[in-house]
Amino acid sequence: MKLSIERADLLKAVGQAQSVVERRNTIPILGNVLIEAEGNTASFRATDLDIEVVDRAPAMVERAGATTVPAVTLHEIVRKLPDGAMVQLSEDGVKGRLEVRAGKSTFSLATLPRDGFPVMASSEYASNFSAPAPMLRRLFDKAKFAISTEETRYYLNGVFMHVAEGEDGAVLRCVATDGHRLARIEAPLPDGAEGMPGVIVPRKTVGELRKLLDDDDMQIAVSVSDTKVRFATPNITLTSKVIDGTFPDYTRVIPVGNRRKLEVDASDFARAVDRVATVSSERSKAVKLTLEEDRLILAVNNPDSGAAEEELGVAYADERLEIGFNAKYLLEIASQVDRENAVFLFNSSGDPALMREGGDTSAIYVVMPMRV
Amino acid sequence: MPALCRDCFHVFDAGTRCPACRRPRVLSHPELFDLTIAHMDCDAFYASVEKRDDPSLADKPVIIGGGRRGVVSTACYVARIRGVKSAMPMFQALKLCPDAVVLKPRFEAYVAASKAIRAMMDELTPSVQPLSLDEAFLDLGGTARLHGAPPAVLLAKLVRRMQDELGLTGSIGLSHNKFLAKIASDLDKPRGFAVIGRAETMAFLAPKPVRLIWGVGPALTESLERAGIRTFTDLRRWERDDLVARFGGMGDRLWHLARGEDNRRVDAREPVKSISNETTFGEDTADPSLLDGHLWRMAEKTASRAKAQNKAGRVVTLKLKRHDHRILSRRVTLPQPTQLADTLYRTARGLLDHVTDPGPFRLLGVGLSDITEATGADRMDDLLDPEAARRSAAERAADAIRARFGPDAIVKGRALR
Numbered sequence: 001m002k003l004s005i006e007r008a009d010l011l012k013a014v015g016q017a018q019s020v021v022e023r024r025n026t027i028p029i030l031g032n033v034l035i036e037a038e039g040n041t042a043s044f045r046a047t048d049l050d051i052e053v054v055d056r057a058p059a060m061v062e063r064a065g066a067t068t069v070p071a072v073t074l075h076e077i078v079r080k081l082p083d084g085a086m087v088q089l090s091e092d093g094v095k096g097r098l099e100v101r102a103g104k105s106t107f108s109l110a111t112l113p114r115d116g117f118p119v120m121a122s123s124e125y126a127s128n129f130s131a132p133a134p135m136l137r138r139l140f141d142k143a144k145f146a147i148s149t150e151e152t153r154y155y156l157n158g159v160f161m162h163v164a165e166g167e168d169g170a171v172l173r174c175v176a177t178d179g180h181r182l183a184r185i186e187a188p189l190p191d192g193a194e195g196m197p198g199v200i201v202p203r204k205t206v207g208e209l210r211k212l213l214d215d216d217d218m219q220i221a222v223s224v225s226d227t228k229v230r231f232a233t234p235n236i237t238l239t240s241k242v243i244d245g246t247f248p249d250y251t252r253v254i255p256v257g258n259r260r261k262l263e264v265d266a267s268d269f270a271r272a273v274d275r276v277a278t279v280s281s282e283r284s285k286a287v288k289l290t291l292e293e294d295r296l297i298l299a300v301n302n303p304d305s306g307a308a309e310e311e312l313g314v315a316y317a318d319e320r321l322e323i324g325f326n327a328k329y330l331l332e333i334a335s336q337v338d339r340e341n342a343v344f345l346f347n348s349s350g351d352p353a354l355m356r357e358g359g360d361t362s363a364i365y366v367v368m369p370m371r372v
Numbered sequence: 373m374p375a376l377c378r379d380c381f382h383v384f385d386a387g388t389r390c391p392a393c394r395r396p397r398v399l400s401h402p403e404l405f406d407l408t409i410a411h412m413d414c415d416a417f418y419a420s421v422e423k424r425d426d427p428s429l430a431d432k433p434v435i436i437g438g439g440r441r442g443v444v445s446t447a448c449y450v451a452r453i454r455g456v457k458s459a460m461p462m463f464q465a466l467k468l469c470p471d472a473v474v475l476k477p478r479f480e481a482y483v484a485a486s487k488a489i490r491a492m493m494d495e496l497t498p499s500v501q502p503l504s505l506d507e508a509f510l511d512l513g514g515t516a517r518l519h520g521a522p523p524a525v526l527l528a529k530l531v532r533r534m535q536d537e538l539g540l541t542g543s544i545g546l547s548h549n550k551f552l553a554k555i556a557s558d559l560d561k562p563r564g565f566a567v568i569g570r571a572e573t574m575a576f577l578a579p580k581p582v583r584l585i586w587g588v589g590p591a592l593t594e595s596l597e598r599a600g601i602r603t604f605t606d607l608r609r610w611e612r613d614d615l616v617a618r619f620g621g622m623g624d625r626l627w628h629l630a631r632g633e634d635n636r637r638v639d640a641r642e643p644v645k646s647i648s649n650e651t652t653f654g655e656d657t658a659d660p661s662l663l664d665g666h667l668w669r670m671a672e673k674t675a676s677r678a679k680a681q682n683k684a685g686r687v688v689t690l691k692l693k694r695h696d697h698r699i700l701s702r703r704v705t706l707p708q709p710t711q712l713a714d715t716l717y718r719t720a721r722g723l724l725d726h727v728t729d730p731g732p733f734r735l736l737g738v739g740l741s742d743i744t745e746a747t748g749a750d751r752m753d754d755l756l757d758p759e760a761a762r763r764s765a766a767e768r769a770a771d772a773i774r775a776r777f778g779p780d781a782i783v784k785g786r787a788l789r
Contacts, residue, residue, distance in 0.1 A: 152704055152722035156756075179754040180707060253755045282748050284708055326752065352755060371751040 001065025002090040003037045005057060007102065010087050011078045013055035016211060016236065017046035018075040020053045032068035034117045035089065035098075037061045042089075045119070046071055051205055051240045052120040067091045068117050069098045069109045077107050120239055125223035125230065129192035131172070133218040136231075139174040140206050140213075142185045142363055145332045147203050148178030155245030159206055161229075162198030162247075163189060167361060170194065175250050181329050182253060182366040183336075196224050200243035205229070212236055254366055255354050258345035262291060263315040266337035266357075272298050272310045273334070277327035281305040285327040288372045291316050291346075300327075301372075323349040324372030333365040375400035378528050378565060381521075403569035404546075405522035408513040409638065411545040411553035412493065412530070415562035417506035419448035421485050422475055424539040433472040437462050442652055445477060449562060482506075488538055496526050499638045507557075509550050511638035528565065548573075551634035555584060573632035577604040585629055592622070604630050644683055648691075649673040650737025656695045658731030667724060668717050668786045670738040675713035678740055679771065684709035684749030685740030688716060690723040693735035700729060705742070709749040714763045716740065 017033040025031045034045040042059035045052065081087065081102045088101040091111065100107040140159060148156035156178060164173040164186065171186040172193055201209075209231050212220060223230040230239045277285040280302045290297040296314045301307045323346060333355050334342055340358030347353075355365040376383055377390035378397040389396050414420065418436040423429045433451035437444045444465045447456040454469040466472060486505040493500045496519070499511035512523035519526055527544045534540050543564035545556025552568045559566035568576055581603055583593045599618060601607050607615075607630040615623035628634065649670045657663065667690075678684060688710075689703040702723040710716060720738045753761045773782045 150704070150707070152719065152726070177755060178707065179756045180752055182755060248756050250756075284748065284751075286748075286751065324751075350753075350761075366755065368752050368755050 002063040005059040009057040013044040018071040033071040036066040127196035146176040158200040160247040205240040260318040266342040270334040276308040279306040414506035418446035549634040646741035648739025656732035671717035678711040684711040686742040689739040691737035
């Protein structure tokens with residue numbers, strides 16, 4: 001195999017590959033990226049056995065072929081090469097080395113034969129549809145902060161993507177929760193997605209997917225089966241197993257009877273929460289919210305480290321309410337709001353609160369209070 | 373050389389017999405009255421309490437331990453002569469010493485004795501750091517003027533007082549740091565008093581095996597041996613950086629200890645690091661329902677200790693010992709600290725469900741670590757488990773009932789399995 005490729009194209013492709021491979025591998029070849037050259041394309045494939053990513057980039061192929069080299073090392077090399085360089089990759093099959101040349105630099109990397117490289121079995125997808133990148137970006141970006149890291153509840157370690165009945169008909173919905181907060185984000189159902197099985201997209205896949213979604217004009221081809229999900233652009237294909245488990249019935253968690261409505265400027269609110277939380281030395285910083293007519297008092301009182309209080313002008317017309325929250329959770333949901341005021345709906349100090357942006361119900365957040 | 377009579381506390385200048393009372397229990401050491409860090413270790417504590425409370429046991433070998441399947445927790449000196457050691461499996465101990473009187477531990481009696489000893493130590497210095505019921509570090513620095521006597525004299529009086537008032541004996545190690553004081557208390561047991569001075573520290577340690585170091589267990593001993601380190605002399609040949617590179621944080625500590633250096637303070641308020649309970653079964657079992665019963669009981673015990681100490685923990689550990697004594701341990705970090713048996717049980721249960729080893733097991737334990745104050749614990753309920761709030765309210769109610777009517781006033785059916 002011998003090919004030449006632009007440094008920028010190579011960096012992008014290898015960058016994605018090295019973030020998929022596991023840092024600590026007992027099986028050496030899983031740390032490698034499979035490079036295949038044919039026609040005028042070089043493709044770079046990496047896997048951790050749960051996720052597989054293939055990046056294709058234009059290249060001048062002198063000699064077709066394929067080999068594998070350590071993904072992290074190749075990425076480090078390419079990253080340190082000067083911008084605009086032309087990189088030549090040539091394989092010496094006898095010595096078992098891949099030579100990387102750019103300008104006056106030469107590197108020689110140990111290779112492993114491609115036969116040992118695991119390729120994810122192709123499967124039948126029950127549903128294929130296409131969705132614009134900004135839509136998927138919103139669905140996953142706004143949900144991912146609520147993904148659980150708790151291993152015993154592994155079925156919460158991802159985003160539940162499924163078809164649901166929204167207020168105005170069928171929607172594509174993403175839900176994530178860790179038991180303390182929940183995010184439910186929806187978008188109009190793309191054509192062809194009607195029969196899509198609900199799947200739990202793992203946290204790592206959500207992170208990798210994000211890299212496909214930066215281009216606003218891109219249409220993403222989405223394929224879903226009971227066990228796998230695939231996201232593809234013309235150059236990148238990301239295939240992932242989904243979490244084998246049942247996502248809990250989240251609908252009963254979302255409060256419907258919360259009547260006490262607070263409207264507040266989200267960024268003022270977030271900054272105030274952040275300020276008062278400074279004095280708390282606890283790991284889970286508790287903030288007490290006291291709501292009175294058009295007045296919100298945020299207070300932190302920590303016997304060991306100090307106290308803080310701040311008042312905010314808000315729209316609130318219900319009876320007085322005191323309710324505590326983990327400051328971090330409040331900051332996270334407040335940071336999801338980008339256009340209008342944050343609207344909080346409370347019931348009592350012991351019940352979960354609901355937050356949305358203005359009157360928009362296509363993105364709602366539920367957060368559990370904390371006893372303070 | 374300064375000398376002290378351990379019987380009449382007469383202080384004099386060298387000699388093998390006390391010039392005042394003519395008795396031979398004389399302690400002499402060049403640094404005797406300059407050293408201030410002590411370790412007091414009761415002699416065969418549990419067994420001594422039993423012998424004190426039942427004089428008919430006085431000349432019999434006594435072993436304290438739990439059940440046929442348990443291990444020896446303490447053996448009296450009569451039993452020790454026959455080769456019985458702490459932590460030895462009971463069947464083995466009984467093979468060595470078939471006529472031993474095996475007693476179940478009576479913790480209330482030991483706790484009471486321990487408290488009495490603690491009170492005596494507290495009279496000497498505010499810096500008392502108990503390590504367990506029967507041993508403690510004391511820092512007697514700066515107390516000589518207050519008591520009108522140097523630490524060595526105070527310590528000799530302390531053990532005498534323990535013997536006279538409580539009928540219990542202890543051994544003292546006196547040195548210039550905790551590490552050496554603890555080693556010293558073991559040198560002259562029982563009823564011992566050993567001194568390790570600054571001048572002799574290096575020479576004293578040189579030929580000693582490194583497993584003498586508290587924290588160097590069988591596993592570390594083995595990896596030290598693989599590195600060619602058996603004695604303190606071997607250890608001293610290593611550069612500090614090499615030890616750190618090979619053994620991490622422990623490496624740095626080893627480098628200092630090799631030179632007899634230990635700057636840990638005697639801390640009266642040593643924070644609790646973990647709370648755990650474990651049980652060895654009467655018979656090895658793989659029965660899920662039996663394991664579940666044990667799991668609940670251990671979770672409940674651990675939780676009730678956490679509640680008693682007003683502590684909570686964020687890390688839950690499940691420990692299992694297989695029939696071949698191999699230990700499996702699984703841990704998980706909770707989003708918030710807990711002290712509730714229900715949370716502890718459910719979390720440990722999740723860990724147990726993920727154990728692929730089919731058993732049988734001989735021991736199960738549940739532990740709580742990453743300990744914090746209870747004020748920050750269990751303050752948030754679970755969205756996905758709305759019953760959890762009710763279960764924790766039920767647990768708090770049951771706790772209140774137990775506090776009023778005794779520990780057995782109310783138990784869960786699960787605890788009876």
